[in-house]
Amino acid sequence: MRKLSLKLGIIFFITLFCIETFMMFFLHASLTNSRVEEELTSLQARGNSHRTILEQNFNKETLSHVVLMESDENTDVVITDDEGIVLASSQLYSEVKNIINKVERNVPYEGKVLQDNWQEAASIATISPIQKQQTTIGYVYMFQNTDSIHTLMKRLNKHFLIVGIVSGFVTIVVIIILSRKLAKPLIQMKEAALKMSKGDFTVALSTNGKDELGDLSNAIKLLSSDLNHLRQERKEFLSSIAHELRTPLTFIKGYTDILYKRDLPEQDRQKYLAIIIEETNRLSRLIKDLFDLAKMDENSFIIEKQCLHLNPFFTSLKEKLSPVFQEKQIHFTVHCEEELTLWADQARLEQIMMNLLNNAFTYCASGDTTSVKVTKHNDVLTIIVQDTGKGIPKKDLPYIFERFYRVEKSRSRALGGSGLGLAIVKELVQAHGGEVTASSEENKGTIFALSFKGVESNENYFMHR
Incomplete structure (x- = not known):
């Protein structure tokens, strides 16, 4: 059980691990990008807000007021004229100067992000142009230290690590339970197959599942x-x-x-x-x-069909068997409709009829009747062999076509037979594509009915079981 459950467990674990890892990385990247995007949007909004104030009053007092507003925040502001000359700033350092010097002057009015590489840079930055009468007179640069973002990412990574460990543990437990549940019936089936290979057919398996x-x-x-x-x-x-x-x-x-x-x-x-x-x-x-x-049994029994005219066939059969029935004083009749034909092997059909009529002859006494009637309805030809002999007990009727099955358990030699006749009849009838049925009542007689569908089919038939 360990081998199969281990294999199933490994397959499930690898599959779920890959799925969970992909989902965790995707979720982590989505949360990170979303958070950075929020910070940049907020920074841009602050810069645009300062720009609106400066457009109304672009003087030293307003510049000082804007710088004062950012002095207590974790953001910095730098205000320049249209030439890039710094007019006011909350904090000016070399990295800020490098960013200002690299800025192209065709900045859209809604502003834009100058730097968003929070993993490597010390700060993220945005720019907002100050316009008066649709002419740019200056720029508002906003800077935010990336330490807060790094701190947030560390907390996020810690939480993801905890979630990953917990989900991994739960996954392993679930996989162990599922793999054992799946492996257990398979192992039982393997053991059952081994028992059957050794000749022990007492197999007990759970069959409650509907899968x-x-x-x-x-x-x-x-x-x-x-x-x-x-x-x-x-x-x-x-x-x-x-x-x-x-x-x-x-x-x-x-x-x-x-x-x-x-x-x-x-x-x-x-x-x-x-x-x-x-x-x-x-x-x-x-x-x-x-x-x-x-x-x-070996599928090597060949049935060579030909178009057989049944009226002459049964007339010849009656002439052959009438003396035997007359000797025992059994009334024997044959009725076959004119012009009936059947694609059949004549020798094998005669063997079928001989076995059935010998059966009737054996179990009929003097004064009884045996009859053969051949009819056709639609596309089905029916041959009925009926006698008024001693009949077959109801409990034996389902088994009379089995090999060596005999109604006379004493195997009386007076009634003869090896118990193979009806088994051969069934095999030969099925080989012709037909069916044979029997009905009987004790002391009233027995009826055997042979039915052949599609009697006009003319193909040679090699028996398939």
Whole structure:
């Protein structure tokens, strides 16, 4: 936690320090310039005031009065004629003389600042022209010692230093609190990710925040839940594979040993060989189904669509399966509207229908009915496979498309199946861009509905999951 919070703290501190430093310098310069400007404006106003008095009475008494007015102030006044000759002054020293000698005589009536460099010069200065009948007859020079300005700047610098130290301390405290608050959930998420990498999906993260960190926390919890579900599915999947492979292999091995070790009558030999062939076929189908599912998972399962005329397709399917249903005395019907077409892989569509009809055949008894109905409404083609068999319990219905899920928990061999048929149906239907749904009631039957939107699309489709 220290590393991340330290990095965040340093970044925040540098950023805020730069901002605060810039603002402090800007504010300091603004206050300084404003104060000096006020002093210069005040000095110029005093000079203009003296100039107004002298314009009314430009004589020795008035000159003395003006000088006397500035004798007790921290300012000095110098009055000259239009040639620059000093007529009166409250204090005259070499720097004042240098300033007077350098002044050009075209001074505007409102006056102007002669010297404002308070950092280096001993005083600041202004000039105001004395005019009579629009003719300049003299000048009023005003001088103010810069010691007061320097004293003011020292106090200002001291205050800014105190404010800077206090704000810096407060900034550091706030940064420490904020950086730890930001770093803590990130560290928890890192630890959660490490736990998940080791196979521990019991992740407990706070998801109260409604910001990006809260969204990330929710995403990690969802990922943990999904990974845990996948792990459980993988365990169940491997367990189911082991069971499904072990059963036929046990039969094959057992009856093969009997045939090899015993001298059996021909009738028994044929019986045992038939069982071995049946179990071998079961094992072959299971391996084929697993291989198909593996290719689907790897996105290497190709669906090659073509324009398939459905009426001949389902007519052929009925002719192929009718004898099997008749043997079990199950009424089997197929209804497909004329001229219906679907862009589909014929072999894969037949595999879908075979799995669904085999399911219906397995769970129907003598006298039950199995029907296939194909219709099209707007741009949606629907294939409905309905039977009146034993149905599916409501609690099992949401899981029938999961791999190796079987309603018969006893795994009765009389009802057969590996639990992969409906999983393959779902994958193949989705590969065609369709959807499959199921509804059922116990002892009343089951309905599977396959829906395909945009049935006139003619592009070849490589399955994407």
